[in-house]
Amino acid sequence: MPHIVVVGSLNMDLVVQVPTIPAPGETVLGDNFATIPGGKGANQAVAAARLGAQVSLIGRVGNDAFGEQLLANARREGIDVTHVGRDETAASGIAMICVDAAGQNNIAVASGANYKLTADYVRVAWAALPHVDLLVMPLETPLETIETAVALANQSGTKVILNPAPAQKLPAHILAGVDVLVPNEPETAQLTDMPVDTSHEARLAAQELLNLGVSHVVLTLGSRGALVLDGATGQFSEVAPYPVTVVDTTAAGDAFVAGLAMGLGEGRSLVEAVRFANAVGALAVTKQGAQPGMPARAEVDNLFEKGVLP
Ligand code: RIB
Numbered sequence: 001m002p003h004i005v006v007v008g009s010l011n012m013d014l015v016v017q018v019p020t021i022p023a024p025g026e027t028v029l030g031d032n033f034a035t036i037p038g039g040k041g042a043n044q045a046v047a048a049a050r051l052g053a054q055v056s057l058i059g060r061v062g063n064d065a066f067g068e069q070l071l072a073n074a075r076r077e078g079i080d081v082t083h084v085g086r087d088e089t090a091a092s093g094i095a096m097i098c099v100d101a102a103g104q105n106n107i108a109v110a111s112g113a114n115y116k117l118t119a120d121y122v123r124v125a126w127a128a129l130p131h132v133d134l135l136v137m138p139l140e141t142p143l144e145t146i147e148t149a150v151a152l153a154n155q156s157g158t159k160v161i162l163n164p165a166p167a168q169k170l171p172a173h174i175l176a177g178v179d180v181l182v183p184n185e186p187e188t189a190q191l192t193d194m195p196v197d198t199s200h201e202a203r204l205a206a207q208e209l210l211n212l213g214v215s216h217v218v219l220t221l222g223s224r225g226a227l228v229l230d231g232a233t234g235q236f237s238e239v240a241p242y243p244v245t246v247v248d249t250t251a252a253g254d255a256f257v258a259g260l261a262m263g264l265g266e267g268r269s270l271v272e273a274v275r276f277a278n279a280v281g282a283l284a285v286t287k288q289g290a291q292p293g294m295p296a297r298a299e300v301d302n303l304f305e306k307g308v309l310p
Helices: 040-050 065-076 112-116 119-128 143-156 185-192 199-211 252-265 270-284 297-306
Strands: 003-007 011-017 032-038 054-062 084-087 093-099 105-110 134-137 159-162 216-220 226-230 235-239
Touching (some): 003 040, 003 143, 040 134, 040 252, 054 119, 065 084, 093 112, 119 143, 134 143, 134 252, 143 159, 199 216, 199 235, 216 252, 216 270, 235 270, 252 270, 270 297
Parallel strands (some): 003 054, 011 093, 054 084, 134 159
Antiparallel strands (some): 011 032, 226 235
C-alpha cells in the first residue's frame, strides 16, 4: 500500500443547491443547505484513503467547531492527522458553494487557517513521517509552503504530483521539481498564457508546461476526459471519459488527482494511472458533496476493471 502525503487545505463547505448559479447582482432561491467536509487537500486525502492508500495529511485548521469536525471526519476516513495543526488566530477555512441542477458549481473560499500553514511546520512534519511514496498538493496554502514541500520531496526522491488549483502562476523552480502536473483548462491557460480551447491548443499548452520544467503533464478536460503528455517519450495520449450521470461536479478534480496518485503508487504506467484516475473522478460526480462523494475502492474496481457503470 503506497504512503501518500497530502500537503493541503481543509475547508468546511457551505453548500446550497440552486436551480441556476446566481449571476452578479442576482438572488436565487435554493432548496437545500448543508455543511460538508471539503478543501482540496483534505478531499484528495479522503479519496486516496478510500482507494486503500496509507494517507498522511499536513495542514492547518482553526481552533473552532469546524476545525474539530474536519479533523474528526479525516480520522474516521483513516487519515493520519498528526500533522494537522490548530491555529489560535485564524478560523478554519470555509468554502461557499452553489451547486446547480446540472451539477455544476461556483466556489468562493475564505482560506483562514490554511494560509497559516508554514514552511517550517511542513519541514518538521516531513522529518517525522515514515518513507513517503508520493507527495500530492493543490494550491490552497502559501506558495512558500508548497515550494518547501516540493524541495523536501525532491531531496527524498519522492514523486511530486501538483494540482495547480486554484489557478495561479508558478515560479520555474517549483515547476522544475514537479513529476506530474495536473491542471484543468483554465489553470493551464493561466500557467502558460496560451489558449486551451481546441485539442490542438491543449497539446501546444501541455508542451509549453514541459518547457517550463515539469516532467509530465496530465491535462484534465472535464467531460472530454484527459490529455497526457509523457515527458520521457514526448508522446501524447487522449484518455476518454466514462459516460456517467452528473449529480455534483464538486471535487471531481480532487478525486482524479487522488486516483492518479494511487494508480502510480500501485505501479501503473502514467497512462494506465490516468485511466484509473478517470474512473475515480467519474464516480465522484455521481454523488453529492466533496468528501462524502468520494468513491469506495470496490466501486472504482467495478468501473475500471469490469466497465460496470453506476
Ligand atoms: O475542489 C473542491 C474544493 O474546493 C471544495 O471542497 C472547496 O472546499 C474548495 O477548496
